[in-house]
Amino acid sequence: xxxxxxxxxxxxxxxxxxxxxxxxxxxxxxxxxxxxxxxxxxxxxxxxxxxxxxxxxxxxxxxxxxxxxxxxxxxxxxxxxxxxxxxxxxxxxxxxxxxxxxxxxxxxxxxxxxxxxxxxxxxxxxxxxxxxxxxxxxxxxxxxxxxxxxxxxxxxxxxxxxxxxxxxxxxxxxxxxxxxxxxxxxxxxxxxxxxxxxxxxxxxxxxxxxxxxxxxxxxxxxxxxxxxxxxxxxxxxxxxxxxxxxxxxxxxxxxxxxxxxxxxxxxxxxxxxxxxxxxxxxxxxxxxxxxxxxxxxxxxxxxxxxxxxxxxxxxxxxxxxxxxxxxxxxxxxxxxxxxxxxxxxxxxxxxxxxxxxxxxxxxxxxxxxxxxxxxxxxxxxx
Numbered sequence: 572x573x574x575x576x577x578x579x580x581x582x583x584x585x586x587x588x589x590x591x592x593x594x595x596x597x598x599x600x601x602x603x604x605x606x607x608x609x610x611x612x613x614x615x616x617x618x619x620x621x622x623x624x625x626x627x628x629x630x631x632x633x634x635x636x637x638x639x640x641x642x643x644x645x646x647x648x649x650x651x652x653x654x655x656x657x658x659x660x661x662x663x664x665x666x667x668x669x670x671x672x673x674x675x676x677x678x679x680x681x682x683x684x685x686x687x688x689x690x691x692x693x694x695x696x697x698x699x700x701x702x703x704x705x706x707x708x709x710x711x712x713x714x715x716x717x718x719x720x721x722x723x724x725x726x727x728x729x730x731x732x733x734x735x736x737x738x739x740x741x742x743x744x745x746x747x748x749x750x751x752x753x754x755x756x757x758x759x760x761x762x763x764x765x766x767x768x769x770x771x772x773x774x775x776x777x778x779x780x781x782x783x784x785x786x787x788x789x790x791x792x793x794x795x796x797x798x799x800x801x802x803x804x805x806x807x808x809x810x811x812x813x814x815x816x817x818x819x820x821x822x823x824x825x826x827x828x829x830x831x832x833x834x835x836x837x838x839x840x841x842x843x844x845x846x847x848x849x850x851x852x853x854x855x856x857x858x859x860x861x862x863x864x865x866x867x868x869x870x871x872x873x874x875x876x877x878x879x880x881x882x883x884x885x886x887x888x889x890x891x892x893x894x895x896x897x898x899x900x901x902x903x904x905x906x907x908x909x910x911x912x913x914x915x916x917x918x919x920x921x922x923x924x925x926x927x928x929x930x931x932x933x934x935x936x937x938x939x940x941x942x943x944x945x946x947x948x949x950x951x952x953x
Contacts, residue, residue, distance in 0.1 A: 573724050577608035578731065585735035594631065594743045595639045601732065602633040610725050611717035613693055617701075618659055618710045619740060622748040624755050656683045658698040663708040666700045668730075672720055688714055695720030697729060701737040709740060758823045760837075761895040764885075772893060775885010779839050781847040781877060781925065782901055783822065783854065784909040785813065786831030788872035788918065794830075805867055806830060812861035813873065819857075820850040825896055831874075831909075835884075835897060844879060848921075848928035851877050852953070855919055856930060876909035877929070878922040907941040908950065914939070917952045926951045 581604045584590075589597040598617060606612050617631040627648040633639050648654055658669045658681075671678045671685055673694050679685045688696055698712040713729055715721055721729075746766075754762035764775075787809060794802055810827070817824055817834050821842075826833040834854075838847035855875045862868040880901030886893050904922065912920040915937055926933040931953040938947035 573609040573728060574607075577604065578728055581605065581608065582731060582735060585732070585739060589739055594740075595641070597739060598631055598633050598639050601736070602635065602639075605728070605732070606635060608728075610728060611715045613714050613716040615711060615713045617740065618712070619744055619747075620707075620709060621744070621751060623751040626751075652683065658682050658684070658712075659710050662698045662700050662710045666702055666708050668700065669698045670721075670726075671696045674720065692716050694718060697721060697726065699729065699733050701733065701740055703737060703741040703744075709737075709744070711736060757895050758825050760823050761825065765895060770886070770893070772886050772888060775883055775895075777881055778835075778837050778884045779844070779847075779879075779881050780835040780837040780884075780897075781844070781851040781879045782882075782897075782905040783817075783834045783836070783851045783875060783877055784828075784831065784905045785834075785855075785858070785873065785875045786828070786909065786913075788874050790830040790871050793870060805870065808865065808867040809862060809871060812865050812867075813858045816854040816857040816861070820854045822850065822854060830871075833897075833902075833905075838879075845928040848877060848879055848925045849930055851925075852919075852921070852928075852930040859918070872918060874909065874912055874917075875919045876905055876912050876921070877919075877925045878905035878908055879924045880904070903943060904941065904948075907944070907948075911937070911939045911941070911948075911950050915950060917950070919953060921951045921953060923949050923951070926953075929953045 581601070585601070589600060602612060602615060612635070614632060614634040616633070618628060620628045625646060626643045627646050628644045630642045630644070631639055632642070654660065661667065662669055671681060673679065673685060673689050673696055679689060685696065693714045693716050695715050695717070696712065698710055701709045701711055703709070711733065750762060750766055753765050757765065793805065797805070814824060820836065822834045822836040824832050824834045836847040836851045838844050855873070855877070859873040862871070862873045878901055880899070882897050882899030882901045884897050886895055887898060888894050908920055908922055912918070917936060920936070921929055921933060933951040933953040935949055936952045937950050939950055941948045
């Protein structure tokens with residue numbers, strides 16, 4: 572018997588936003604409330620497509636024993652058998668519900684997932700479309716181990732749940748996609764700042780950070796002999812090996828600057844200047860090594876400059892076009908330092924503010940005039 576009153580309460584809770592919110596908590600609440608109301612759910616899974624540079628979609632799988640577990644599918648997901656040879660393409664493209672009674676041997680050859688469910692002891696399976704207000708469609712599936720499968724009453728409950736679930740998932744996907752897109756283009760921490768409402772000119776804060784500027788040695792020569800498409804492919808290949816060490820060591824890339832990038836490693840709140848500079852210099856060493864060992868490293872090299880200081884981290888711009896970036900004298904100094912590294916033919920340099928915390932012993936190679944700064948500035952190689 573299904574507790575109709577408990578189902579009504581569940582629907583009201585979902586329509587009211589399933590507060591306190593959070594998709595994992597919401598899905599766990601739905602699963603436990605449905606089973607508590609008498610639905611014999613062995614597991615249910617939510618499948619959503621996402622706007623993300625490296626993730627095509629996510630699956631949230633709920634089971635009574637484990638709660639919610641999330642898995643991400645790479646950008647090749649929609650060409651793989653695990654997707655193509657299962658119900659989801661039909662459910663989402665045609666916006667139809669697919670049901671298979673797993674005790675009927677004639678139905679088991681339809682989709683790959685069915686044999687897997689039978690092996691785990693499931694007896695009935697339903698896949699439903701989650702249709703957003705835009706017409707975009709995602710999917711949810713329900714599986715049971717009850718000996719008689721899903722009853723007509725249970726199917727009716729799942730259909731009632733489907734519509735408010737679509738609204739909840741749509742709100743989640745909108746925020747997830749916004750966070751993914753913003754973070755992809757302005758950086759992880761910058762994206763979080765923007766989503767928290769720092770979207771007006773002048774919004775921001777002064778922060779302390781090690782500053783890393785990089786570029787590719789030899790790229791200028793290549794750019795005069797290669798097509799635009801070839802250069803983009805080359806840059807992407809170089810960034811594939813240069814960028815991961817930044818993230819591994821807690822840094823954030825604020826800008827890609829043609830054949831290089833500008834990254835910061837904040838300190839304070841438990842991170843010291845020494846720790847931030849060391850993280851930046853370790854990033855350089857690992858980036859150099861990875862690039863040298865790659866195919867693209869046969870054509871270009873890695874050049875870098877490290878400085879540290881306090882600067883403004885926030886919004887600048889005009890009218891309706893803003894940029895969330897870092898502004899201040901230390902940033903300008905680091906850029907001049909990279910230019911000096913090129914003039915001096917040095918692959919990696921640092922300023923006096925960073926020299927005591929590098930991962931290798933530094934040596935003074937020159938004192939150079941920097942535009943906008945008084946006197947000669949020491950340039951250290953390491």
